[in-house]
Amino acid sequence: MSFRRSNAGISNYKRFFKVDYIAYVEGKTDLQYWESLFSIFRPQLRVRFEKKDGIENLKDIVEGVLHGEIQNVFVCRDADYRPLIGNDQIHPRLLRTYGYSYENDFVTEEAAAAVARLIAPRPIDENFIKRAFRRYTFRLSKVGEAILRMDVSFAAVGEGLMSRKNPRDLMTGDEKSGYVFATLEAKQRYRERIKKGERGSIDFAPHGQVFPRYYCGHSIFFVFLTWCRAVVENRCGRPQNASNGVIKNHLLSHYNTLVRPATRDYMEAQLADL
Template sequence: MKKALKMEGFRRTRNGISNLFHFYNVDYVVYLEGGKNSFSKDDILESSDNYTSDSEDISFWSKIFDNNINGKKFKYKSIGSKKTLKEIADDLILGQIRNIYIAMDNEFDEILNKRLLHPNILYTHGYSYENDIWNAKTVIDVLKEITSTNVDENYINNGFNRFISDIKLGVFCDAYLFKKNLSFFERKSGILFCIDCSNLDTFPSVKKDVIEDRILLKSLKVNTVRNYAYKNKINTLKHCFGHLLADFCCRIINHYIRIKHNFNTITKDIIYRLAINRFFNEQYPTCAFVDHYKNQFSS
């Protein structure tokens, strides 16, 4: 983890956070999720060193800021925990902290009316940044970048669309349980429990029987879940658990480069960065939700 210089005079105070922009010679400090470590609010107040300076969230959000604000400089800090971000956001709303932005995953906050309202508090359009960047076109664009040749787009589109169709009920269940502070998908480990991806020679796919078994395990009524999802306009691509979606797309990419080019697998950290770059280069200016971000910055 890269660390900033220690600033002894600005430890343990909200005023210290408000004045950090002076030390970084920027206009604002931006606090984000992501990074290898998760810090509490006390950690953030205790030391300006407690953050990660290189993360996928920073790669994504820095491009969002670059596309929506001109003539300003920013220092980005990934602190891992959305809980911590929300606690810092409370101080921002109360006017106890200034000169910062906070950007976080939407998850289901929009649907549950839990978004914190302040001009300097921003949310992703989808469940997380992964939902905003990953789609079949992004997979294809990343493959073109890796292979420097044409890609079998029908093959990718058909497999990706099949995933969206097959995972749909699981996403509905996840949204339904989230309102009860529960979840359908695994969040910490075993994220791909419902994905058949053990053999790179075959296109990864949803284990529909595993989805059905978990519905029974969670004592969920499918009609109730569907009614909730349709009422709240749950969209599979937008609201799928972001890490599941991103990891699935990484599996597609590694499957494709193996069967088509006999390449070795590529780590998902590299694939994530490629996807972020390809999305902003190829899709962001004309994507369906570009106004979501423009409107947040103009509020």
């Protein structure tokens, strides 16, 4: 049986650390992301961040915040599919990512150029990288949009179409050439899935294009980094060693210039309301 403070204890927990708020996040990498955003958009707030190792461990705190039983905390979560399937819980102190998770923020031409510049063994033409990445994401989107919409629709009524644990799921390719969607396998999986039940009815119109914004963050970031490494190797030789963690830190440190304006504006407005 795990230890759990009372609602009053959680509400007053901030006093032990002499801060304005306690912010609960899902995991270690999420902690770095939310720390960065608070430092950018609300630097005057004194916030202590604590990770809870998964959304399941945040449910009781979320409920306490929603019902007014817990004060002085923020809950910082991945959006996942909640905004799309209509079960997004709205409260000023329940914060969420703009897309599926924070990794989706960086699937941009500017971020691709920043990663290429970081790992390239010699100077690389950033305009070429941006043009190439624009073409690549356009090609991915033509198939990815349809697959993602199907996955969301099936997930709304039970089992989805894709695995969110395997970043290579429904992808074909390799580390040398990058990855694209395996359309034949996707069609076969759809035929198998429809036998278990019809898709849920989802109105995607208010959300516009959902790929890559709501594609599984772990998976889209894997595809993104694989492409960056492949294009650098093809363009100017073997990439320099840089772990995914190092690359994520680099992207976070340049957040304002690497994410799309809509992403930045959404996150800034969300934190401004605190």
